[in-house]
Amino acid sequence: MTVTATDTGTRALSARARSLAEDSAEWLHRVRLDPQGRWYERLHADADHEVWIISWLPGQSTGFHDHGGSAGAFAVVLGELEEAVPGAARTLEGGQVRGFGGHHVHDVRNVSGAPAVSVHVYAPPLSRMNRYDLDENGELVTLRSESAEEW
Numbered sequence: 035m036t037v038t039a040t041d042t043g044t045r046a047l048s049a050r051a052r053s054l055a056e057d058s059a060e061w062l063h064r065v066r067l068d069p070q071g072r073w074y075e076r077l078h079a080d081a082d083h084e085v086w087i088i089s090w091l092p093g094q095s096t097g098f099h100d101h102g103g104s105a106g107a108f109a110v111v112l113g114e115l116e117e118a119v120p121g122a123a124r125t126l127e128g129g130q131v132r133g134f135g136g137h138h139v140h141d142v143r144n145v146s147g148a149p150a151v152s153v154h155v156y157a158p159p160l161s162r163m164n165r166y167d168l169d170e171n172g173e174l175v176t177l178r179s180e181s182a183e184e185w
């Protein structure tokens with residue numbers, strides 16, 4: 035399945051992430067584990083969307099961030115991940131998919147005791163990400179903005 039400019043809604047992105055996860059035999063051999071931090075590789079990029087695979091050792095996390103206005107979806111392929119938003123968190127297990135719109139802010143983390151692998155789709159391709167912390171009231175505080183050239 036391909037995602038075109040006309041169907042890059044969250045549902046299409048979720049379907050793309052699910053499809054990539056189901057075809058993990060095509061790309062799983064690329065995955066590495068890095069004790070220094072999350073390992074990631076861009077699997078695909080075109081004008082409409084991009085795909086990243088990420089591995090997570092226990093304790094590795096993104097920190098709170100947005101996606102610079104891009105919508106996205108990610109699927110857990112192996113292990114499990116926790117997605118936190120301010121005030122709430124949910125666990126995603128292998129085979130589960132989470133789609134989100136262009137204003138979504140989350141912290142994705144491996145709080146389990148085993149490695150995890152996930153596949154992420156963003157449309158349009160990521161150009162900027164803003165990083166946040168939580169203040170004492172649980173409100174988001176902007177830390178900094180990163181452009182695509184920085185990662």
Ligand SMILES: [Fe+2]
Pocket residue numbers: 096099100101140142
């Ligand atoms: Fe994210």
